[in-house]
Each structure stands twice: as C-alpha cells, then as structure tokens.
Amino acid sequence: MQTLIQSVLALQNGHLQSLDVLLDGQYIHTVAPAGTLSASPDCQTIQAISGQDKLLLPGFVNGHTHSSQVWQRGLIPQLPLELWLANVFESTPRQLEQFYWGAVSTAVDTLLSGGTCLLDHAYLIPGQELETIDALVRGYKAVGIRAVIAPLIQDLPFASGFPAGCLLSQAASPRSAAQLLALMETIIAEFHDPDQSIYIGLGPTGFHRCSDQLLQGCADLSQQYQLCYHMHLLETRAQQRLAQERYGISAVQHLHNLGCLGSRTSLAHGVWINNQDIDLLATCSTTLVHNPVSNLRLGSGLAPILQCVQAGLNVSFGCDGAASNDAQNLLEAIKLGTILHTVTDSDYEHWLTPEQAIVMATIGGAKGVNLSDRTGAITAGMEADLVLYNLNHPSLLPRTNPLQLLVLGRPTEVVEAVWIRGRQIVDQGRVLTVDTHTLHRALRQHPANSEAAQTHHHLVEAHYRQVMLRS
C-alpha cells in the first residue's frame, strides 16, 4: 500500500517548499517537487491525499515526560522541585490500570499536538516493576505511537536529593545498584521491541539520587545494547549545590568521568549548566532536552538554551510530566522554548526562529532518543513519521507564514493526520487506534487524594527554606 501526499507545503533545508511525498509501507519512498509524482486514477494501491492548504512536518519528539503523572495534572501546588517532589511521591498512582491510561493519555496528547514519538521517564510501582512496564507497553502499542520507555531507577534515598542533608526518612529503602541493573537487563530482554516501535532506555533518575555504580552500570548497558541513556541533570539550584558538596566538580564533568556522556545520552533540563558544561556536552554529542513550561512552573530557572545552540549542542524539547506541566502539548512547549530566551540575550540575531524550533523538535528530538537514523526528517528512506496540519483552521488564520503561525500562535485542533512508520494513526483530527471516549471516562473517575498531594511537602519545608533561602 502506498500513500501519495500531493503538493503539500513542507520545511526542507530551512525553507517552505511545495512537495509531493510518496509513502511505501513504513518508509518515505520519494520526495519530489510538487506536481512531479502522480497516482493514475485507476490505481487501486495508491491512496492520494491532497496537500492543498496543508503543511507536512516530521513528527515532533517529546524528549522527556513521565506518563503516570497524567493523574496528577492540576493537583500539586506551585513549589520548587524539591518540595513539589514530596507531594508527587505521596500522590503517585498505585494501580496498573492507571499506568495504562496514563500512557494512552500521554500518547494521544502527543499525537494531537504534532508528536509521533515520546520518551517516558517512567515511574515503576515498587514490587510490580515488570507489570508496570507491561501496562505502559500495552498503552503505547494500543495507540501505535513510537515510545522510548526509560524506567526511573535510583539507589539513594529521597533525602539524598537535598543539599546539606535532610532528616526525612524513606518509607521503603531503595534497591541496590546491582539489583536495579539486573532488573534493567530483564526489562530490556522482555520489552525492547523496535519492530513494534517500543524501545527501552536506561533512565537513572539523575546523579542526585544515584550512586556512581548505578550511573556507570547504566552506561555499560546502554553501550552493550545500543540503547538511549536518559536522566535528569541540574534541574535546580539545589542540585547544582549538591554536586559541589558531593563531587567538588561540576556534575557534568563527573558524569563525563564516569563515561555516561555520549551520543546516545540525553539529559533533561540542564537549567544550571555553565559554559564549560555546555562545551563538554557538545563535544560528547550529547542531547539536552529543554522543558520550558515545567522549568517555569517549578521555578527552576532559565536554561541557557541560546548558548547551547550557539555551541553546537543538540537541544530538543520536552513537556515533562503532567504534575509539573499541567498539559502535555508539544506545540505549547515549543512556543515557549522559542520565545522565552529572548530575555537572556538582547541581540535578536541570536534568538531562535520558528524554523530552528521545528528542526530542534524533529531532527533534534530524534537524535535525543537515539532514533535519528529512522525518524525526524522528510527524506527518502526514512521511516514515515509524519504530521499533516490543516492551515485553514481558524487558529491558523489569516494565511500569513504557516510556520510562524504554528510555532508562535496558539494552534488548536490543527493536526489533521498522523502517520507513524507509515501507518495512519490520526485522520481528520481523530485518533483511529483507541477509543478516546473510554480514555476520558477513565480519567473522569479520578481517585483524588488532593490533601496529601498538597501538604506532604511540609515535612521537608523547614530544611529546604533553611538551606536554599536563608543562606
């Protein structure tokens, strides 16, 4: 079965062009100037689609999220990460069914905001780790999205994430590094399934809650199985301070010394990296995943994105979980990431353009999840992960510059069709693979535990204020 998208606007080499794009099975077969390719009227095996008043882009990649936080959307008050986390842990879902629906919901939100791939830095239910992954995999397979699942693992207690120590006790003591690495081997063997668009990644929480042994062991597994290596990095000022306390050198330099940085590595946030860190990350061909909505929501700060781009460091976009970005809309994250950094540099020649933002969200995103050999570009031979936008939608009027309207406007319901590995997943704005009414019914039956989610941070608040605000 072939699909021919005719005379459609697309961004190629930094410019909008009108193209014919032929899909064959799971691949992009031919990309040619508009009017070059045609399907004969009696051809039974080619589906022809008019690209008039449409824009075709490679699917965006959501480079960092936590799908189970869908259940915590709108739940946790605005607090700095360290306090917010206490509330998040307290209100994390405990039922496997919630993890399934969290995956479906995140996937649907991704598709309908222009994404075809996401990285789920996934919470695991203690004692039900394999079952949790299974629920997520079922959710992503049901939708048909390309998903990288990097299970969150850590072998240091919650309190280790605070500078100057913290007296909060940990309810359950974490597993050892060796146990966690063995668990990851099992998960990889059982669930890594590229033929079904499901990829396992290594996902240690971050240096602040992981021993060197765990960080290094994950790097070894990433190397052995050629998998994406993903973790949080210097999201907050508290983490920067912690790195100084613990290592005496920059966290980035420490990770480099452990062998954790390379082209398969992507790091979420990096709000507090310095110029030396940026150069080192660029040299290592590592990716930084920028989560602008979450960074503002948690007051983490302004990541030095313009400096990263100037240094040649690959930057992609992420939504982060719904507990710290109470939406999972990639177009929103891309817009904010495009306009936010003007405040850090008064020379407008350094500002990100909509064209750059699209490249970061597509090619940059694909590189960040170790999939740039197959997704992120409209090029013959690549797998067909494509999104068709309706330029006649009221939120994209009047018809001026389509890319600028898409990135700088507030597009709503503009995703008309989505293909992932050549399979059409969305048509006329509707997801074809799952029943979204059932999803929404499930979400409406929310077992709210609002009070704990809003008060648990009081247990660590005095320590946080003492260490971070009074010194």
Next chain:
Amino acid sequence: MQTLIQSVLALQNGHLQSLDVLLDGQYIHTVAPAGTLSASPDCQTIQAISGQDKLLLPGFVNGHTHSSQVWQRGLIPQLPLELWLANVFESTPRQLEQFYWGAVSTAVDTLLSGGTCLLDHAYLIPGQELETIDALVRGYKAVGIRAVIAPLIQDLPFASGFPAGCLLSQAASPRSAAQLLALMETIIAEFHDPDQSIYIGLGPTGFHRCSDQLLQGCADLSQQYQLCYHMHLLETRAQQRLAQERYGISAVQHLHNLGCLGSRTSLAHGVWINNQDIDLLATCSTTLVHNPVSNLRLGSGLAPILQCVQAGLNVSFGCDGAASNDAQNLLEAIKLGTILHTVTDSDYEHWLTPEQAIVMATIGGAKGVNLSDRTGAITAGMEADLVLYNLNHPSLLPRTNPLQLLVLGRPTEVVEAVWIRGRQIVDQGRVLTVDTHTLHRALRQHPANSEAAQTHHHLVEAHYRQVMLRS
C-alpha cells in the same frame, strides 16, 4: 427574563464554593449557597441552568490589545519592538472592512478564552479616523462584547521613539496635539456609548511619541469625561534610555508630574519600571497591564510583576496585538503571567497562585479599564459578565483542582457559555451573535504583503544596533 445557574463552582473570597447565581436582566440579582434558590417547574420566566461539572467565573478583561493586528498574525519576524514596529507600520491594514473583521475576530477570541471585555488600543487609518472607529464599534456591537476603544494618537514622529535620535523620515507628518485633542472630543461625543457596552478611552501611544501637551490634554479629557486613560509605558530598554535622555528623570515620575497618573489610568507593559516607579504607581492607584506573551515574543524583558503585586499595585493581563502575540487567548496570557515570574524570585511564597491570577484577570482587569463598579465579580448588583466552563472537557481532566487546571493547564474549547450584561453571547461553545464562518472566510482572503512586513526594519536596523547593542 431571569436565569438561574444552580449549584455551580465559583471562586469567592479566594476559595471555590458551590453557589446558586440568579441573573435578572443585565444584573446579578442574588448569589447564594447551592441549593438555596430554585425555579418552580412551571415558571415561564426563569431559565434554569445546571452548574454540575461546571465552573463559573467573572469574565476576564483583556487589558491591552490592538485589534487590527489580527491581519498581521504570524507575519512579522521576531525582532525587538523598535525594529518590529517599522514592519508593523508598513503592513498595517488600510481597509475599513479589515478593521471591522479585526474587531470581530479579537472579540470572538476573547469570548472563547474566557473574556467579556477588552481594551482596544486602536490604530486609526490616517484621514479616516472617524470611519475607523465606526468600523470597530460596528464589530464590537455585532458581537456584543464590552469594549473600551482607546484610539492610538501621537504628535511626534516615528523617529522620536529611538534613543540618540534616528534619521528615518516620517511618510506623513503627524497631527498637532490640539488637532488630536479636538479629534478625541469628536470621537467621545459620537461613539462613547456605555448603554451599548462601548466606551471610549484616551490612548496616547506613550511618552516616547507624544508631547507633554498631548499627554496632559488627554489627562484633562479623561478627567472631564471620567474615561479610562491608557498608554504604553517603558516596554523596552530603549524607551527607558529615551526617558533619561529626554527628561533626566524616570518616565513614571514625569507622567506623574504631568498629572497623567490616577485610578482611571492603565499602563501597558512597564517592563522597565524600577522600585520607586512601582511605589509611585501604587500610590496613584494606577493599573499596570502585563502582557507576558508579547514581552517574550519581542524580547522586551521580564516585567517586575511580583514586586508590583507585593507593593499593592493593581496588575491585570493583556494579550497585546496579534502582531506581537500571534494568538489572542487570554488563558494563555494568564498562564504565562502566572508561571513566568518564578525565575525572578526563588522564594515560592511570593509566586502567583491560580487564585491570585483569576482575581488579577477579573477584578484587576475591570479596575484597569475603569469599569470595576459594574464588572469583574460575582456579587449581587454587579452587571452579569460571566463565563461558564465545562469541567468535563478532556483538556480539564482528570478532575483534580479546577482552577489549577484552568490556569496552569492548556484548556481548549472549555468555554461553554458567556453572558455579557446579562445577555447570553456564547452557548455550547458557539458564538450566538455573529456568524464565525463568515469571519473565517474573510480572514482566509488575506491580502498578504509579506515582504514589506519582513524587511522594512532594515531601514532603522543599523541605528538600532549601534545605539542599543554596541554601547
């Protein structure tokens, strides 16, 4: 005709409560605890509306926009204000019909993002000033929105907006202050029409393009007719520098000396005000209109909003025109304004909460347009400017904290009903008063002049770079 909204969630005194709200004609007649009021089944004159799974808020006020810029949405590249303006002027619409549709479009976008009132700092077609106002008034009356039209007037040339002078010549020389003030008297006499929800305001562009005579004359007219006085203030670093060059004192102090600051005055932006300015503005009961999306889009900087709020200065929200915020969505502006300022203060106890943001957007907004005696609160005796949100919409799931989901999420198509002065303008998410298909057809026929809109800034670029970036 009475309308009874039964058992609806509403924000009263900082808390969500379940209320019965009875509307009578254009007023809110009674506000009572849920279950208190009832309409007998055979009552022909009371329309009863179930508030189950709904949230009722006073309508937001869009405190600063330029409606004709709807035609420039997505058109102008990202540039600092001073360069961007050159492109905006060059591509400003010239047809009265475009002004009509610009008003209709802005009003519809306002309604569907929770607003019931807007302030249009309106461009006027030179030589067709009264006809321009007439077109705007027709647009707003057609929709039925509450609109304050403050015509943009200036008596200094474009070049006066640049520090250290600028050699760019002005195509048409502006009118004199006396001519402009006479024009405003005519406009007030002809178009100020509170009974039809149309208000005229005084809208000098800002100190940077206005003589003291014009600024003072506008203050006199504002006093004489008790009208809103609105202008741009210290939007950019260049304007701050200009004020120093021209006055040797802060622009706010200069405006105060001229008698321009008072409780009817609202100032857009204020990005570069200092602590003394904030105190002075608070003392004068003046309003600052915060336009966070536009400020980032143009790289104007971060307005000191947390300091303003702490000083007791009234702050409201604005979208600014569609040439600098390529959407006109109040919920987006409110969200960004709520989370953006965390980066300026690490003490989270100072961060804006969703509840504060709603108060700023409603009561604060009403005060900023000199209408707080009649709109902005759900209180008996106030005019009924109300918005009913559908809490079952997928973008507001799961059902956690409705206010937090509304402000911190990315709500889409959640506005179910809107009343303005008791008249229902939106029902089931559809605008009842104008045919939006006709509006969208008009917007699709865009007479693009893209090239001029993207290159005209080259005429002033060398001067700008010399003065603002190399010194």
